[in-house]
Amino acid sequence: xxxxxxxxxxxxxxxxxxxxxxxxxxxxxxxxxxxxxxxxxxxxxxxxxxxxxxxxxxxxxxxxxxxxxxxxxxxxxxxxxxxxxxxxxxxxxxxxxxxxxxxxxxxxxxxxxxxxxxxxxxxxxxxxxxxxxxxxxxxxxxxxxxxxxxxxxxxxxxxxxxxxxxxxxxxxxxxxxxxxxxxxxxxxxxxxxxxxxxxxxxxxxxxxxxxxxx
Amino acid sequence: xxxxxxxxxxxxxxxxxxxxxxxxxxxxxxxxxxxxxxxxxxxxxxxxxxxxxxxxxxxxxxxxxxxxxxxxxxxxxxxxxxxxxxxxxxxxxxxxxxxxxxxxxxxxxxxxxxxxxxxxxxxxxxxxxxxxxxxxxxxxxxxxxxxxxxxxxxxxxxxxxxxxxxxxxxxxxxxxxxxxxxxxxxxxxxxxxxxxxxxxxxxxxxxxxxxxxxxxxxxxxxxxxxxxxxxxxxxxxxxxxxxxxxxxxxxxxxxxxxxxxxxxxxxxxxxxxxxxxxxxxxxxxxxxxxxxxxxxxxxxxxxxxxxxxxxxxxxxxxxxxxxxxxxxxxxxxxxxxxxxxxxxxxxxxxxxxxxxxxxxxxxxxxxxxxxxxxxxxxxxxxxxxxxxxxxxxxxxxxxxxxxxxxxxxxxxxxxxxxxxx
Numbered sequence: 001x002x003x004x005x006x007x008x009x010x011x012x013x014x015x016x017x018x019x020x021x022x023x024x025x026x027x028x029x030x031x032x033x034x035x036x037x038x039x040x041x042x043x044x045x046x047x048x049x050x051x052x053x054x055x056x057x058x059x060x061x062x063x064x065x066x067x068x069x070x071x072x073x074x075x076x077x078x079x080x081x082x083x084x085x086x087x088x089x090x091x092x093x094x095x096x097x098x099x100x101x102x103x104x105x106x107x108x109x110x111x112x113x114x115x116x117x118x119x120x121x122x123x124x125x126x127x128x129x130x131x132x133x134x135x136x137x138x139x140x141x142x143x144x145x146x147x148x149x150x151x152x153x154x155x156x157x158x159x160x161x162x163x164x165x166x167x168x169x170x171x172x173x174x175x176x177x178x179x180x181x182x183x184x185x186x187x188x189x190x191x192x193x194x195x196x197x198x199x200x201x202x203x204x205x206x207x208x209x210x211x212x213x214x
Numbered sequence: 215x216x217x218x219x220x221x222x223x224x225x226x227x228x229x230x231x232x233x234x235x236x237x238x239x240x241x242x243x244x245x246x247x248x249x250x251x252x253x254x255x256x257x258x259x260x261x262x263x264x265x266x267x268x269x270x271x272x273x274x275x276x277x278x279x280x281x282x283x284x285x286x287x288x289x290x291x292x293x294x295x296x297x298x299x300x301x302x303x304x305x306x307x308x309x310x311x312x313x314x315x316x317x318x319x320x321x322x323x324x325x326x327x328x329x330x331x332x333x334x335x336x337x338x339x340x341x342x343x344x345x346x347x348x349x350x351x352x353x354x355x356x357x358x359x360x361x362x363x364x365x366x367x368x369x370x371x372x373x374x375x376x377x378x379x380x381x382x383x384x385x386x387x388x389x390x391x392x393x394x395x396x397x398x399x400x401x402x403x404x405x406x407x408x409x410x411x412x413x414x415x416x417x418x419x420x421x422x423x424x425x426x427x428x429x430x431x432x433x434x435x436x437x438x439x440x441x442x443x444x445x446x447x448x449x450x451x452x453x454x455x456x457x458x459x460x461x462x463x464x465x466x467x468x469x470x471x472x473x474x475x476x477x478x479x480x481x482x483x484x485x486x487x488x489x490x491x492x493x494x495x496x497x498x499x500x501x502x503x504x505x506x507x508x509x510x511x512x513x514x515x516x517x518x519x520x521x522x523x524x525x526x527x528x529x530x531x532x533x534x535x536x537x538x539x540x541x542x543x544x545x546x547x548x549x550x551x552x553x554x555x556x557x558x559x560x561x562x563x564x565x566x567x568x569x570x571x572x573x574x575x576x577x578x579x580x581x582x583x584x585x586x587x588x589x590x591x592x593x594x595x596x597x598x599x600x601x602x603x604x605x606x607x608x609x610x611x612x613x614x615x616x617x618x619x620x621x622x623x624x625x626x627x628x629x630x631x632x633x634x635x
Contacts, residue, residue, distance in 0.1 A: 043634055050543065052630040073547040080545010087633065091540035095227035096220070107216045108545035150544075 001028045001063070003157045003190040004049065008058035010213075011044050019044045020213040021058075026158070031181055031191040033200050036210030042194045045210070046162055049192070050083055051075045063157050080109045084151030084189065086180070088163040090143050092135035098122065098146050099131040102153045109154035121149045124186070125179065141172065148179060152187050159189045165197045177203045217550065221557040224534075231526045235519060236565040242516030243570020243609060244577065249509050250601055251578040255593045257498055260286070263401045264490035266336040269476055271300055272461035277488035278497060284315055284461040285490050287325050287401055290377060291317050294458040295485055303479060308471035309464050311336075316413040317460040319373035319384070324359040326373045326389070326406045328413030328459075334395060336463065337402045343367055344393030350411040353389040357397035358404045365391050365406065373416065384416045399592040414457055516612065523562050524616035527555065531620045538624050539632040548625045555621035556614055563613020567606055 004026040011019040019041030026032055036042055047053040048060050051067035059066055062082055067075055092101050102118040122128045125145040127138075135143060144164070151159055161180055165173035177193070177200060184191040193204060201207065225232040264285050272280045275292030282289035297314070304312035313336060316328030327333070331346050334354070344367050346354055355365035365371065370388040374381040389408060397403055464487075466472060472489065479487035531538075538551055546554075579595025586592055 047630040047633070052543070052633070073549065076542060076547040077545055079543065085543050087540075087543075089536070091536050093220075093223075093537050093540070095223040100219075100223070104216065104220065105544050108541065110545065 002026070002061075003028055003030070003063060004192065005061040005064075006049075006058070009045075009048065009055055009060060010057040011041065011048060011053065012056050017213045019048070019210075021045065021208075021210065024208060026190045026192060028157070028188065028190060029185065030206065031184065031193075031204045032206040032208060033193045033195060033204045034208045034210050035195055035198065035200060037196055037212065040210045040212045042196065042210060043162065046085075046160055046194050049158075049160060050085060051079050077110060081111070081154070082157045084154070084156040084159045086144070086147050086151045086159070086161045086164060088166060090135075090147040092138075092143060092146060092150070094135050097132050097134055098127070098138075101135070101146065102150050105150045106154050109156070111154045118149070118153050121153055121183075122146070125149050125183065140167065144176065145179065148183060152183055152189065155187045156189050159184045159191045161191070161193045163195050163197065164193060165195060165200060170199060173197065173199055174203065217554045217557055218561075221554055221561055224530075224558055225561060228526070228530065231530075232562060232565075235523045235526055235562050236569060238519035238522055239516060239563060239566025239609065239612075240569035240573055242512050242514075242519050243567055243605065244573035245512035245515060246509060246605060247571055247574025247602060248577055249505055249512060250599055250605075251574065251595065251597070252581075252593075253502075253505050254597075254599055255578075255582075256501075257494075259400075259591060259593070260494050260498070262399065264494060265400075266465055267463045267490050268466045268472065269464040269479075269487050269489055270461055271295070271303060271464060271479060271485050271487050274484065274486045277486065278493050280461065280486060280488045281490045281493040283317065284463065285401070287317075287327070287405060291460045292486065294460060295462070297457045297459050299483060299485055300459060300462045303464070303475075303483070303485070304462060306475065308467050308475050310467040311465040313463040314410060314459045315461050315463065316410050316458075317377070318413065318417065319375055320377050320379070320381070321359075321365075321371050321373050321389075321406055322363045323379050324356075324363055324404055324406050325377055326353070326408060326413070328408055328410040330410070333463070334402060334407060336465075337398045337400050339398050339402055340396045342394045342396040344391070346393055347407070347409050347412075348392075350409055350415050351387060351389050352392045353406050353408040353412070354393040354395060355391055356395050356403040356405045356407070359406050360391075360394045365394070367391055367394065387416060397592075410459070516609070519566065520612040520616045523559060523613065524619070527559060527617050527620040531555075531623060535624075535627060535632050538627060539629045542629045543633075551627075552621045552625040555624050556617045559613040559615075559617025559621075560610060561613075563609050563616075566613075567609040570609075571602065571606070 002025060004024065006021055006024040009019065009021045010017060034042060034045060044053065048055055049062070054068045065078065067078065070078055093104065096104060099115065099118055103113045103115060106113045106118070119128060119131055122131055125148060127142050127145045130138060130142060130146070135146070138146060159180065164176050164180060168176055180191055180193065181204070193200065267285055270280050270284045272284060272291065273293030273295050279289050280292050283291040300314065303309065311332060313330060313332045317325060319326040342357065359365060369391045372383045372385045372388045374383045389412065395402065476487040476489060479485055541551060575595040577595070582593035582595055
C-alpha cells in the first residue's frame with residue numbers, strides 16, 4: 001500500500017519559492033531520509049505532509065487521501081489518526097505524566113486508549129519505568145524516547161521525524177535512528193526522517209537529497 | 215472526558231495560580247451569598263413578626279417608630295392613647311381582631327407587654343409549661359426571655375420602669391411567672407407578657423390618678439383580662455375610658471379595609487394608623503441602599519477575580535502555545551482547543567463558585583447559631599435562594615468570558631508558524 005505519494009510539489013511564501021520536490025513515494029514499511037542544508041524547505045515539506053500547510057502546486061496524498069481535499073477539522077483528525085510526528089523540540093505536555101501523554105495521543109488519534117499497549121511501547125523503548133514521571137523529570141534522551149512512543153502509540157501509517165539526531169553525539173545519533181526504524185517497523189509504519197545531519201547517510205534504506213530551490 | 219482531564223491537569227500544573235484565582239472568586243461569591251442570605255433572613259424575620267398584623271394604631275408621631283415599637287419592640291413608643299379612642303376602632307366592622315398593647319416596663323432588657331391572650335395567639339404561640347395569666351401581676355415569658363433571664367415557673371421578679379436596663383424598679387409589686395411559651399422564632403420569644411391590668415396597676419401607683427383601680431380590678435379580674443371585648447363594657451365607667459394603652463394591633467376583617475380604614479383613622483381621630491408591611495418596605499429600602507453598596511463591592515471582587523483568571527490563562531497561553539500546536543499535530547481540531555481553554559476558565563469559576571457558596575452558607579449558619587444563642591433570632595445558612603442560581607450562572611459566564619480571548623487565540627493559532635518559530 002502506498003503510504004505517501006508526493007507529486008510535483010511546490011510551496012512559496014509570496015514570490016519566494018521555498019520548496020520544490022518532483023516526486024516521492026513511500027510504501028508500507030519503507031524508510032527514507034530527506035537530507036538537505038538549512039533553507040531547503042525540509043520543515044516546510046514536513047508541514048505539507050502533515051497537512052499543516054497546503055501546497056501551492058502539486059499534491060501530497062497520505063494513504064491515498066489528498067490532505068488539501070479535506071476540511072480543516074477532518075484534516076486535523078486525519079493527521080492525528082494516520083501520522084505520528086517526532087519534532088526536534090519534543091513538546092511533551094508538561095501537565096501530564098508520560099503515560100497520560102501517550103493515552104492522550106491515542107484519544108486524539110481516535111483509537112481507544114490502551115494503557116497496556118502504551119506501557120509495552122514504553123518498555124520496548126527502555127523508558128517503561130518513567131510511565132508515571134513528568135516530562136520535566138526526564139533526560140533529553142529519555143524524553144526523545146517518550147516522544148517516539150507517543151508518535152507511535154496509535155499505530156500510525158507514517159512516522160515523521162524532524163531532525164531527530166541534531167543534538168546527539170555519533171553513537172546516540174545512530175541509536176536514535178535505529179530506534180525509530182525498529183519501532184516504526186514494529187507497528188508497521190513507514191518512516192520519513194527529515195534532517196540536515198549528513199551522518200545519517202547510509203543508515204536508512206532510501207535517501208532523498210533536497211536542494212534549495214533556485 | 216479527554217478535555218476535562220486535560221483542563222484539570224493544566225489547572226493542577228499551576229496549583230498556586232489556580233488556587234489564588236479560585237480563592238478570589240470564592241471570596242467575592244461568599245460575600246454576595248452572605249449579603250443575600252442576611253438580607254433575605256432579615257426581611258423574612260421582619261415579615262414573620264408582622265405576619266398577622268395588618269395595622270398598628272397608636273399615638274401620632276412617626277409611623278416607622280410606631281411599627282418598630284409595637285410590632286418589633288425595637289424602639290420607644292410614640293406615646294399613649296386613650297383606651298376609649300382605640301376601642302371605637304376595635305368595634306369597627308372592618309376589624310376582625312384588635313389586640314391592645316401597653317408598654318413601658320422591662321426586666322433585664324426584656325420588654326414587659328401588657329396585653330390580652332390574643333397577642334400570643336397572633337403568633338400561634340403555645341405554652342411550653344404553666345398557664346396564661348389570670349390575675350394582675352401574673353406573667354408569661356417568651357422562650358428566649360425565659361431562658362436568658364432565668365424566668366422559670368413561679369419565679370418572682372420586679373419590672374423596671376423604661377424599656378432598657380437600669381430604670382426605676384417597681385420593687386413593691388413583683389410579677390410572678392405562671393407560664394413559659396414555646397419558641398416561635400418571632401419577637402414574641404423575647405417578650406414577657408402580662409395582663410393590661412398589671413401595667414395599669416403599676417403605673418396607676420405612680421401617677422396616683424387612679425388610686426382605686428387596684429382595688430376595683432382585684433375584685434373582678436376576669437372582667438378585665440379580655441380586652442377584645444372591652445368595647446362591650448359599660449362605657450359609663452369613667453376610669454375604664456380614661457385609661458391609656460400604648461397601641462393596638464389590628465387584623466382586618468377583609469383586605470378591602472386597607473383602602474379605607476387607615477386613612478379614616480388618621481383623619482378622623484387623634485390616633486395614628488400605620489401598616490407594618492408598608493413601613494417595613496420603606497425601612498428595608500433604606501437599609502437596602504447600604505446592602506446594595508456592599509453587594510456592589512462584592513461584585514467588584516468577583517470581577518477582579520474574573521480579570522485575574524483572564525490574566526492567568528492569557529499569560530499561560532504564551533508558554534503553552536507549543537503544547538497547543540502539538541495537540542493539533544496529535545489530531546485535535548481548532549474547535550476542540552477552543553473548548554479545552556473555555557473549559558479551564560469554566561472549571562476555575564465552578565471551583566470558585568462551589569467554594570464561595572460553601573463559605574457563604576457556612577458563615578451564615580455560624581452567624582445564625584450565634585444569633586440563636588445570643589439573641590434568640592432564628593437564622594440559618596441551609597437555605598437556597600433563587601438568586602443564588604443566577605449568581606452561579608453569572609460566575610460560570612465570567613469564567614467563560616475570562617477564557618474567551620485566550621481560547622480564541624488558541625483557535626486562531628497557525629500551527630505551522632508556531633512550530634517553525
